Amino acid sequence: MNRISFTKKTLAVVLLLISTGGVCAGINGKSLYQHNCAACHGDGGKGGVGVPLGLESFQVTISDSYLFSTIRNGRPGRVMPAFKRMSDAQIDAIIKYVRRFVKSSKQSIRVTYSSKSIKGDIKAGAKIYQKNCAACHGAKGEGGKGTGVTFSRPRDLPIIAPALANSGFLKSASDSMIKQTLVKGRKGTPMVSFLQKGLKMKDIDNVVAYIRSFEKLAAANEKKLSHDAKAKNLSPVIKVRSEYDLKTTVANLQKAVAASNYKLIRTQYLNQGLVEKGKENKKQVILYFCNFNQLNTALAIDPRVGLFLPCRLTVAETKDGVFIYAVNSSRLSQLYNNAELSKICGAMRVTYMAIIEEATL
Amino acid sequence: MRQKITKYLPLLALMGVFFMNNGFAQDLMMVRSKQAFPETMTDLQNAIIKHGYKISRIQRVDIGLTKAKYKTDKYRVVFFGKQDEIEKISRDYPDIIAYLPLKISIFAEGEQTLVVGMNPEKLSEFYPQAGLQLYFKRWKHDYQSIFDGLVK
Numbered sequence: 001m002n003r004i005s006f007t008k009k010t011l012a013v014v015l016l017l018i019s020t021g022g023v024c025a026g027i028n029g030k031s032l033y034q035h036n037c038a039a040c041h042g043d044g045g046k047g048g049v050g051v052p053l054g055l056e057s058f059q060v061t062i063s064d065s066y067l068f069s070t071i072r073n074g075r076p077g078r079v080m081p082a083f084k085r086m087s088d089a090q091i092d093a094i095i096k097y098v099r100r101f102v103k104s105s106k107q108s109i110r111v112t113y114s115s116k117s118i119k120g121d122i123k124a125g126a127k128i129y130q131k132n133c134a135a136c137h138g139a140k141g142e143g144g145k146g147t148g149v150t151f152s153r154p155r156d157l158p159i160i161a162p163a164l165a166n167s168g169f170l171k172s173a174s175d176s177m178i179k180q181t182l183v184k185g186r187k188g189t190p191m192v193s194f195l196q197k198g199l200k201m202k203d204i205d206n207v208v209a210y211i212r213s214f215e216k217l218a219a220a221n222e223k224k225l226s227h228d229a230k231a232k233n234l235s236p237v238i239k240v241r242s243e244y245d246l247k248t249t250v251a252n253l254q255k256a257v258a259a260s261n262y263k264l265i266r267t268q269y270l271n272q273g274l275v276e277k278g279k280e281n282k283k284q285v286i287l288y289f290c291n292f293n294q295l296n297t298a299l300a301i302d303p304r305v306g307l308f309l310p311c312r313l314t315v316a317e318t319k320d321g322v323f324i325y326a327v328n329s330s331r332l333s334q335l336y337n338n339a340e341l342s343k344i345c346g347a348m349r350v351t352y353m354a355i356i357e358e359a360t361l
Numbered sequence: 362m363r364q365k366i367t368k369y370l371p372l373l374a375l376m377g378v379f380f381m382n383n384g385f386a387q388d389l390m391m392v393r394s395k396q397a398f399p400e401t402m403t404d405l406q407n408a409i410i411k412h413g414y415k416i417s418r419i420q421r422v423d424i425g426l427t428k429a430k431y432k433t434d435k436y437r438v439v440f441f442g443k444q445d446e447i448e449k450i451s452r453d454y455p456d457i458i459a460y461l462p463l464k465i466s467i468f469a470e471g472e473q474t475l476v477v478g479m480n481p482e483k484l485s486e487f488y489p490q491a492g493l494q495l496y497f498k499r500w501k502h503d504y505q506s507i508f509d510g511l512v513k
Contacts, residue, residue: 038392039392039393042393043393043473237456237459237460270451270458270461271442272418273440274442299422299436306466306468307477307478316451316455325459326459335389335479336389
């Protein structure tokens with residue numbers, strides 16, 4: 001009995017160490033950052049798909065608890081994922097590493113804020129918000145469009161205005177932190193100090209109260225995302241049987257693609273390039289096509305979407321007949337945590353269906 | 362029994378280190394290479410081949426991008442696979458055909474390069490059939506290894 005107990009305990013300890021990543025290597029903030037954050041936020045926090053974390057004016061107004069909550073909860077619908085499986089110690093290690101991005105003569109940055117609510121006149125705050133904030137943050141706090149400064153395309157701004165009506169943001173930012181941001185502004189971004197704009201502390205309190213009032217809207221947005229997430233129940237693939245033979249189905253699809261204002265890029269066999277020329281499986285054919293305006297629009301919203309471009313339909317002759325297959329973009333859009341992109345993916349699904357319908361009539 | 366466990370403890374610990382990774386695999390796997398696009402592209406292709414796959418095609422996804430005022434036209438999707446796997450899987454599980462062959466996208470960001478792939482284990486959510494799970498796990502492991510190699 002003791003032996004069995006010893007075995008179980010030993011294995012449990014080993015498995016625990018493995019699962020928490022605690023064996024030998026310890027917790028390394030730099031490594032964690034590089035593996036989980038650098039792809040979006042850039043080396044040294046220069047930014048990219050994500051916020052430039054190395055911006056000093058950003059760091060001096062955010063607390064560690066804001067960073068912690070942001071990593072833990074992410075920003076639903078705004079690309080930044082929630083790292084639910086990361087341990088507290090690992091998140092702390094990342095924060096310590098991120099804090100090192102700001103090399104200044106000042107002491108290491110330690111910002112703490114009260115969690116106390118700030119009282120203000122929401123209606124008065126709404127007026128000030130519409131005049132001073134809405135142009136960047138959106139009339140309803142939906143945030144700037146796009147995902148950041150990535151893809152080397154010209155952008156005037158080093159940062160995309162964050163969505164304020166976002167449950168992840170509102171969970172992470174205390175009223176005091178929002179107020180401090182309004183008071184100080186963020187040098188190097190279009191966010192200027194409200195005091196410099198001539199507003200008074202009372203006005204700022206009113207804006208804070210208004211931003212906090214986004215909580216209902218944020219909850220509704222999150223609920224909608226969760227509703228959209230029910231798309232998870234959708235099939236990952238669109239599959240339609242064709243009554244025509246494979247050759248006719250492919251020809252019909254080619255015509256339908258052109259008629260839908262897409263350019264047919266090429267038609268090839270599924271295993272083309274993997275087998276010797278002439279030995280391809282001629283019963284599996286892929287059609288690639290594209291609408292360049294749509295492509296550019298999608299890439300501007302999220303450059304990572306190129307992974308599923310160009311558009312594609314696969315035709316296969318199986319023992320049960322000829323079928324047309326397409327990736328269900330509504331289902332796949334969940335990968336990107338990007339509400340804006342999800343709309344385009346929904347439209348793409350409709351287009352796929354229209355093309356397939358036209359070809360199989 | 363205790364002796365056996367004690368004997369194998371170092372091995373178990375080593376396995377732990379081997380499988381341990383600082384990356385918390387999201388649905389999309391992404392890495393940033395500090396190298397420029399051409400070098401990273403070469404490394405990516407070599408890594409794919411080193412893991413036993415054949416590259417079937419490299420697709421440009423950037424036609425018209427510079428006309429649309431993008432600074433870069435360095436955006437490619439690398440398609441790859443193993444012929445025997447693709448043949449078997451597409452025959453036994455034709456519904457997965459839209460996701461084959463495997464692919465990884467690569468694009469320039471200034472002097473650095475971003476590499477993105479869909480976590481193949483995500484496919485197990487779409488296709489729970491037992492016969493596919495080992496493929497997904499191995500693909501995920503291979504992707505992780507390929508991506509890790511690009512960071513170093």
